[in-house]
Amino acid sequence: MRLDWASNRKRTVYFWGVVLAIPVLILIWIFRPEEGFIHWLYPLFILLCVSWAWRLFHKAKLESIEREVVATTAAFFTIKLGYYFFWGDLTKNWVEIESTYWVMAFLMILLYIIFDARRGLIYSLALFVMTLALGLFRLGSEIALGQHREEFLAFVRSEMRLFAMTGLLYTLAIIKDQLADAHRQVLQMHALARTDPLTGLPNRLALSEVLEEASQHMFGLYVVLLDIDHFKQINDRYGHDVGDQVLKEVGRRLRSSLRKGDMLGRWGGEEFMIVMRGESQHDVLAAVERLREDIAFWPFDQVGAVSASFGVAEGHIGDSIHNLLERADKALYQAKHLGRNRVELSPA
Template identity: 35%
Template sequence: MTGVRAWAVWRELRPALVGYVLFVEAAAVALSIAATVRLTPDRRDWLVFGALVACALIYTEMSRPIEREWRTLTENPHLDVHAMWIFTGVLTLPPGLVAIAIVICHVYPWLRVDRHGLYREVFATAAVVVAAFAAKLLLTMSGYEQFPATRDIRTFGVVIAAAVLFLALRVALTTIAVPGGSGDHAHEAASVGLGVLTAWALTAWPPAVLLIVGVTLVLHRSVLIRQLRETARSDGKTGLLKPDAWHLAASSVLDREVHASLLMIDVDHFKQINDKHGHLVGDTVLRRVAETLKAEVRSGDLVGRFGGDEFVVFLADTTGGDAMVMAERIRRSIVRTVSQSIVDISVSIGVAACDGGRLLDDLLHAADVALYKAKGGGRNQTAMSTA
């Protein structure tokens, strides 16, 4: 029993959500067993099943190196191509084989790429099974028999409706239970669309599947590489630029600007927040401050995390007076937004401005001096210095 109590699901989910997760998993198991018991596949079903599973496994192996690198850097969701193979199965296979294909498409990558988060993977698999069976039911009730029949508009519309149902139900089921698990729905929708094309190719001219697999693999890798680059530049806790990335970007902009300003923001008494409320609350405060900063600045401004509880904002083409106005607005917004939702906090802000010909380090030094002036004056205020 001690081992069961130590499972991550009990720590990460509220009791009501644990019950929800178990219910979805039980429904998936019941549906899979019922479909498998009734399974009477013919030779064509086995050939399609074998081809589909083979493509999924080969695809996993070919994308494994970059997938593993991604998962070692972040837990954020990304492009998930399982849906491509699974929805192909929904359109071309009987329900029992669909359930088996789903399990293989989820278990094999988990074993080969990353074995963390077992309960999440089990639940994700169960949610996909339920969504796939719902889509299969819609197809059956609409008179759909096999994919080649979709050459008429009505039946093709049924296929699209089933795809929308599959995607919407899978997203709804997982989003309820897994915080932050929304993922990139546009990419997943594209993956389901590729499943439609793959099913068409598999039944009309199977060699075309190889072309689809190759193109999808290239697109998948390009998306992951872009996400890896963004992750390397971003602070994992707040999503803001890391100090080095921020410094490089701000220096590049400063070289081209006549007027520029810089804000240095510090959360007042942040150590006391950690000591009194715990580090989880402290991390939440940092995330909310970061969200408020991004919401208050302009699209071209550069926001970064500078240290433990310090943030920096580079304001291009901004005079000192305008920067002070923006700093005061940010200070009031942070106090109002974060204090209402978490704990009472305040921030001190140092503002620095220059008229060109200065290095970024000069601006940083001036902003640091202004920040200490604000903190020395009683905190929860804004002070200014000129570089």
């Protein structure tokens, strides 16, 4: 869910960025038609921006659009830089050259947003080398003759800015990746601490946290404790490995039959817990009865028929988690006392 949210946010930023770029490009094309580069290539770039906006709006694959935008924008502004370096008066063109350098700087930022640090560095250095080669090819011979010194100094400043940004962005990207890795490790440790290693279900700690949060609204809250019948005999007769397989299969069947919004976990040993909400006892008991049938109906590998007993307790306003669990435990004991493989509701 978190990844989907981040992807949607990135898509929204890209969409509005492209949409806002379209009128700017159109205005430049309208007011400066005399320049060949703008006159012939800006309409093509405008059409590409419209295409990207359309595809972003219709949920096209984000990664392919990102790569297209980067590649096309890099090619477009490299051509623009070459055009203003070699076509016309260099002094008059320098404003456009300087603005193109700033676009290249923003493009480097986009590279590190889209790609990892290593690829961002490679592509940024490639941009830097291309712009450096264009500038040196245009100004190298003339500066030796004492011409275009101011432009050459401005060119050196722009190249140094790009090179410095490459190093700075790479450093920030490395730090970002390290922080992201540390955050993932923390999340993994948090999840492992709250997951039963055998069944993959939430463990007692996770269930306790859910109960603590759910206790803020006791009305309509139900706690179900279930215990596998004669589980000790399964372990004694078939061995603990088979017993573990039974536990995993019980967990799998329960999980596949849960209603949306219910939470299942392993409370300990052969005991499971389900935290449920319901508008009526009838609906909740019917759902729990289906869970009981899902366990008892199909035989288990190696051991045959397995059943479970269920104790259900309903929360009331002013109730405590301790009292709720105690009533569920008593209801479970009653289900076992009455013959097992049944569902019992605790009295209020």
